Amino acid sequence: MIFDVAIVGGGAAGVLCAIHLLRTQGVPLRIALVEKVGGPGAGIAYSTRRPEHLLNVTAGRMSAIDADPAHFVRYLATHTRQAVSSDALSATFAERRTYAAYLRATLAHERARSASELQVIHDEIVAIGDDGDLHLAMRSGARLEARCAILALGNWPRALPMPLAGDVSPSSVLQGWDFEAIAALDAADDVLIAGSGLSMVDAVLTLAANRRRGRVHVVSRHALFPLPHAQHGGVPMDVDALSRLPLSQRIAALRKSASEAVARGEPWQWVMDTLRHENARLWQTLSSGEQARFLRHASRYWDIHRHRIPPAAAAVVDSMLQSGRLVRHAGRIASIVPYEGRLRVGIDPADSAAASIVVHRIVNCIGMQKDIERVPDDLVSSLLRRGLVRRGPHGIGLDTDADGALVDARGHADLRLFTLGSVRIGRLWESVAIPELRVQAALLAERLRGA
Numbered sequence: 001m002i003f004d005v006a007i008v009g010g011g012a013a014g015v016l017c018a019i020h021l022l023r024t025q026g027v028p029l030r031i032a033l034v035e036k037v038g039g040p041g042a043g044i045a046y047s048t049r050r051p052e053h054l055l056n057v058t059a060g061r062m063s064a065i066d067a068d069p070a071h072f073v074r075y076l077a078t079h080t081r082q083a084v085s086s087d088a089l090s091a092t093f094a095e096r097r098t099y100a101a102y103l104r105a106t107l108a109h110e111r112a113r114s115a116s117e118l119q120v121i122h123d124e125i126v127a128i129g130d131d132g133d134l135h136l137a138m139r140s141g142a143r144l145e146a147r148c149a150i151l152a153l154g155n156w157p158r159a160l161p162m163p164l165a166g167d168v169s170p171s172s173v174l175q176g177w178d179f180e181a182i183a184a185l186d187a188a189d190d191v192l193i194a195g196s197g198l199s200m201v202d203a204v205l206t207l208a209a210n211r212r213r214g215r216v217h218v219v220s221r222h223a224l225f226p227l228p229h230a231q232h233g234g235v236p237m238d239v240d241a242l243s244r245l246p247l248s249q250r251i252a253a254l255r256k257s258a259s260e261a262v263a264r265g266e267p268w269q270w271v272m273d274t275l276r277h278e279n280a281r282l283w284q285t286l287s288s289g290e291q292a293r294f295l296r297h298a299s300r301y302w303d304i305h306r307h308r309i310p311p312a313a314a315a316v317v318d319s320m321l322q323s324g325r326l327v328r329h330a331g332r333i334a335s336i337v338p339y340e341g342r343l344r345v346g347i348d349p350a351d352s353a354a355a356s357i358v359v360h361r362i363v364n365c366i367g368m369q370k371d372i373e374r375v376p377d378d379l380v381s382s383l384l385r386r387g388l389v390r391r392g393p394h395g396i397g398l399d400t401d402a403d404g405a406l407v408d409a410r411g412h413a414d415l416r417l418f419t420l421g422s423v424r425i426g427r428l429w430e431s432v433a434i435p436e437l438r439v440q441a442a443l444l445a446e447r448l449r450g451a
Contacts, residue, residue, distance in 0.1 A: 003032045005448055006136055006146035008125045008379070010035025011043020013421040013437050014152030015103045019064055020438075020445035022107075022114040029116040029449075032144055034136070036124035041103030043154050044177045046096055052205040053096040053179070054310045056198065057433065058232070060090030062099065064106050066438050075102050091231070093310035126378040128388070134416055148416040148448060151406070155368040155422050155432075156375040160194060165337050172336075172343055176365035182206045189214045189360035192345055194333055196220035199365035201309050201317060204326060208316050216326045217357050219347060223330040224304050227269075228314035234261070234270025239278045247290040250282070251298065272305055279306075279430035288393065291429075295394060306430075329357070336362065370396040370425060388414065392426025400424055403447055404440060418444055 005021060007014045010033050018033050018040075033040060038047065055062060063071040073090045076082065076098070082089060111118050124139040128149065137143045157175055164170065174181050176199035185191065187210050193200050196218050207216055218225075237257060242250055258268035275282065286294065294302075309317075320326035334348035339358055346356045369375050372391050373384060383389040387409035392399045398419060399407040406417040420440040424431040431440070 001030065001145075002133060003119075003144060003146040004029040004148070006032045006034065006125075006134070006144060006149040007152055008034055008136070008149055009043075009152035009154055010038075010040040010120070011152065011154045012041060012045055012099075012103060012434065013043075013154060013441070014150070015041045015107050016064055016434075016437050016441035017150050017152055017420065017444060018118060019103075019107055019110050020441045021448070022110040022116050022118060023065075024445045024449045026449055028114075031116060031118045032121055032146065033118060034121045034123055034125055034138070034144075036122070036139070039100070039104060040107060040120060041100040044157075045155075046100040046103070047177065048179050048202070049097050050179050050183065050206055050209070051095055051097070052209045052316075053202055054093040054313060055096050055099060056093070056229075056307065056309055057435070058090065058229075059092050059094045062094070062434050064103060064434070064438055066435075066442060071106070072099075072102055075105065079105075093229075093312065124379075127382040128379070128417070130416070148418065150444060150448075151379075151417065151419040151423070152421065153377070153380070153419065153423050156377065157364065158366045158369040160336075160362075160364055160366065161333065162335070165335075167338050168336055168343065173362045173364055176200070176203055176363055179206055182363060183210060185210070185361060187211055187213050190217070190342075190358070191215075191361050191363060192217045192219060192343075192357055192359040193363045193365050194219055195365035195367055196223060196225055196328065197303065197365065197367050198226055198307060198309065199367065201226055201313055203363050203365055204320065205313060205316055208320060212320075212325060214360070215324070216320065217359065218326065218328045219331060219333055219345070219357075220328075221330065221332060222300055223328040224300055225317065225328070226304050226307060226309045226314075228311045229308045230267030230269040230311075232270075232273055234266065234274050236274045237271070239275065239282065243282055243285040247286055247294055247298075269305075269308065272308075276435070280428040280436075283429035284427075292394060368422060372396075372398055372423065388417065392424070394426055397423045397425040397427070400427055404444055418448070420444060 007017050021031055059073050059076055063069050065071050073086055076089055125136050126139050127137040129135040134146050134149050135143055182203055183206050193203050257271045261270055262268055329347055331347040331349055333345055335346035337344050342358050342360050344356050344358050389406050390399050390409050401413040404418045404420050405413040405415055406419055407413050421437055422432045
């Protein structure tokens with residue numbers, strides 16, 4: 001059987017694509033969803049089973065269906081039995097473990113009512129060939145054929161920036177998404193977290209839930225932590241005017257607007273919220289040189305203001321900082337060597353707190369690998385080697401056309417291969433959260449339905 005569409009990856013992005021393909025009207029489609037591990041909908045982002053991990057976006061903004069903003073809120077009202085109004089539920093930060101279940105339930109509902117056929121295959125695509133139709137080779141040795149494919153690849157964690165010394169056990173380093181292993185650490189252990197982004201917050205929350213007595217050290221270049229959300233509100237900015245300014249003037253305008261909001265007694269977060277659906281346009285109206293300067297000098301500051309955390313999570317982090325159980329260090333990890341049954345971690349350049357830190361374990365929360373040529377993925381390596389895809393602008397992600405068709409090494413868009421989500425970062429910059437993914441998935445479904 002030849003499938004009309006093969007979706008490679010069953011995390012949130014892949015499931016959103018399947019949902020929207022099932023929802024589109026017209027001639028029934030044959031759809032394959034290929035996911036190598038677990039059930040659809042989880043991926044790294046929503047695989048946690050820990051109750052302390054909350055969504056970083058309020059429930060009212062997490063619908064899988066852009067045209068039905070209350071879709072996720074209705075699911076929560078039905079399945080969590082919280083005795084609160086819909087408006088109050090919409091403003092909550094739900095437990096993240098509920099979201100994978102929501103995506104699976106939505107997929108099952110659309111599958112049951114759709115005239116299209118969906119087949120879920122538990123395997124891994126390792127190569128794609130073509131002779132008109134696409135041939136997708138799987139790890140098991142089986143293959144499937146499809147007229148087009150959507151690569152819903154998700155994220156790959158970055159490795160630590162230096163190799164471990166030969167006498168340091170790899171088990172000394174935990175990945176930031178290995179929440180059960182982090183939860184199992186002895187509460188008296190001293191821990192170092194490499195990286196200070198959203199994954200760091202997850203690790204800190206899990207360590208705090210274990211009544212941590214040991215100290216937690218966070219090392220990153222700037223030691224900047226994600227900032228908290230505020231209640232939604234504010235007046236939209238003139239994005240057209242903002243998009244005509246060069247980078248330095250845009251940043252100055254945002255700072256001025258934030259200061260004016262605070263002076264009026266409004267949260268500065270409202271300024272960022274008003275740009276929520278315009279960030280890709282703002283990115284694309286910067287010149288290539290200005291984009292490069294943003295990446296070098298401003299991206300981390302943008303991230304902590306734009307990708308914020310629930311107030312409850314921020315309160316836990318702040319409490320640990322105030323008590324001294326959480327310490328941040330600005331610098332880079334320069335070395336990791338054994339030391340009396342523990343690890344001595346050198347920091348370069350050393351900040352005022354310490355030139356080195358002795359800990360029991362390290363947790364890698366450095367973030368996602370943006371350089372597609374460094375990702376440990378057989379499919380991506382194969383596509384790059386054969387010239388079927390190329391790196392995105394500034395060497396990050398994969399290159400695509402405006403609608404998500406992958407661009408090959410010659411600069412041509414292949415109208416049989418598409419992608420969405422974080423691998424479009426070079427073209428869109430903001431391409432990781434559910435509000436972006438659901439729109440991209442819906443647009444892809446319409447495009448493929450009309451192809």
